[in-house]
Structure formats: C-alpha cells, structure tokens
Amino acid sequence: xxxxxxxxxxxxxxxxxxxxxxxxxxxxxxxxxxxxxxxxxxxxxxxxxxxxxxxxxxxxxxxxxxxxxxxxxxxxxxxxxxxxxxxxxxxxxxxxxxxxxxxxxxxxxxxxxxxxxxxxxxxxxxxxxxxxxxxxxxxx
Numbered sequence: 001x002x003x004x005x006x007x008x009x010x011x012x013x014x015x016x017x018x019x020x021x022x023x024x025x026x027x028x029x030x031x032x033x034x035x036x037x038x039x040x041x042x043x044x045x046x047x048x049x050x051x052x053x054x055x056x057x058x059x060x061x062x063x064x065x066x067x068x069x070x071x072x073x074x075x076x077x078x079x080x081x082x083x084x085x086x087x088x089x090x091x092x093x094x095x096x097x098x099x100x101x102x103x104x105x106x107x108x109x110x111x112x113x114x115x116x117x118x119x120x121x122x123x124x125x126x127x128x129x130x131x132x133x134x135x136x137x138x139x140x
Contacts, residue, residue: 028054028083029107035114035135042066045116045129046138047079054083056105060092062127071096071127081105089119097124112137 028051036046043065049058058079061072071094081090087106094101101122106115116133 029111031056031088031105031107031114033140034138035116036138037116037129037133037135039129043127043129045133045135047116047135048075049079056081056083056088056090060128062129064127069096069127092122092128094122094124094126094128096126097122099123099126101126101128103128108134 030051031049032051034046034048036044038044043063044067045060045062047058047060049056056079057077059073059075060078061070061074063070073093073095078095079090079092081088087104090103090105091100092103093099099122101118102120104115104117104119106117107113108115114135114137116129116135118128118130121130122128
C-alpha cells in the first residue's frame with residue numbers, strides 16, 4: 001500500500017513538474033525571424049533570431065552613412081540571451097570594434113513590433129542604433 005501511494009505521489013509530482021515547465025515555455029512569445037529597422041537618414045539595422053524556449057541567439061547587420069559604415073556578423077552568431085521578466089536580455093558583439101554590449105528586446109503591438117533598446121553600449125566604434133528602436137518583422 002505504501003509503495004503504491006508513493007508511486008502515485010511521484011507520478012503526480014512529475015506530471016506537475018512537466019506541466020509547469022511546458023506552461024512556462026508556452027507563455028514566452030516567439031521572437032524567431034528576421035526583424036528590420038530603417039531611419040530617415042538611411043541607417044539600417046537587421047537581426048535574424050532563433051529562439052528555443054527561453055534562450056535566443058542570432059546575427060545582425062547595421063549600416064550607417066548610407067551604407068558606407070557597416071557592422072555585420074555576416075551570419076555568425078553575434079546575439080545571445082535569455083528571457084527574463086517579459087523581455088530577452090541579450091549580449092551582442094559589434095563587429096566594427098569587436099566589443100560587446102547588452103540590449104533588451106521586447107515584443108510590442110501584439111507581436112508586430114520588436115523593441116530593441118541598448119542597455120550597455122559597446123566600447124569603440126559601432127553602428128547598432130541607440131535609444132528605442134522599433135523593428136518590424138520581415139515576411140518570409
């Protein structure tokens with residue numbers, strides 16, 4: 001009797017654990033895809049993101065001065081982070097200066113916009129835009 005009660009309790013605990021884990025993963029919005037931004041001066045910023053649960057990674061390309069200045073990872077992983085309190089906190093590497101910075105990414109407008117906000121600026125030269133950058137998802 002004690003063994004069967006223990007087995008039932010263990011099964012219930014495992015089910016609760018797995019259900020909780022899948023519910024937690026289900027509440028994280030999907031950031032995967034290509035996101036882009038362009039300002040009036042012609043500066044651009046594009047990120048390609050791949051998300052698996054609460055981990056995200058991706059590549060970037062930023063241009064300034066009508067494309068004369070380029071900061072591109074050329075498809076190499078340059079963005080990596082974790083989902084915390086409603087946003088991804090990421091570390092990125094600027095290829096213009098080979099230095100790292102940090103940013104926060106959050107989906108807004110029912111997932112139609114991605115807010116990219118620099119938290120720690122990389123040292124040296126970089127062309128990733130400063131301030132609040134609202135990026136649009138590129139259709140496949």
